[in-house]
Structure formats: structure tokens, C-alpha cells
Amino acid sequence: MDKFFLFGMRTKTQPIKQIEYPCSKCARNTVFTALESKRWFTLFFIPVIPLGGGHLICGLTLKCSPELKEQITAKAMAAGA
Numbered sequence: 001m002d003k004f005f006l007f008g009m010r011t012k013t014q015p016i017k018q019i020e021y022p023c024s025k026c027a028r029n030t031v032f033t034a035l036e037s038k039r040w041f042t043l044f045f046i047p048v049i050p051l052g053g054g055h056l057i058c059g060l061t062l063k064c065s066p067e068l069k070e071q072i073t074a075k076a077m078a079a080g081a
Contacts, residue, residue, distance in 0.1 A: 006044050009051065013037045016055070016072060034072045 016034045023030045038053035055069045 008042050009039060010042050010045075010047060011037055011039045012047070013056070019072060021068070 013035050016036050018031055018033050020029050021032050022028065035056045036053065037056055039051040040047035041049040041051055055072060
């Protein structure tokens, strides 16, 4: 009997909040969408094991600094409360 397993990795991204942040190219304040990204190991296209993740700022797709990540999380929690 042959066994067949279909596995892979998948990244799920969801928007958290829109924030005003200085552009890294022109230094003007610009509105960006803060995104939370999570990577998963999948088995038969079903996310099974989380492999990590992070926060991104959409627009120029910059990686968040730890300070900005804390600021985004605090603002998102305050908006949800």
C-alpha cells in the first residue's frame, strides 16, 4: 500500500490597524496598514503547527521594530476595549 501525504508551509496575514508612520524614503508621515503575519506548517492544506510570525507595515512592507510593534499592539487593544 502506498501512502500519500501532502504537506507544506503557508503564511497567513491579517490587518491589525492603520497607523501614521514616517516613510523611510521621504520621511513624511504616511498612513500605513499594520499587519500581523503568521507562518504555519500545513498537512493536506490545513494549518497544523505554528512556525512563528511577526508584524509588518504595509505600504513599503517594512519590518516593525520592537518599539513600534508594542505601540501598534497597545493601540489595537485600546481600540478593541
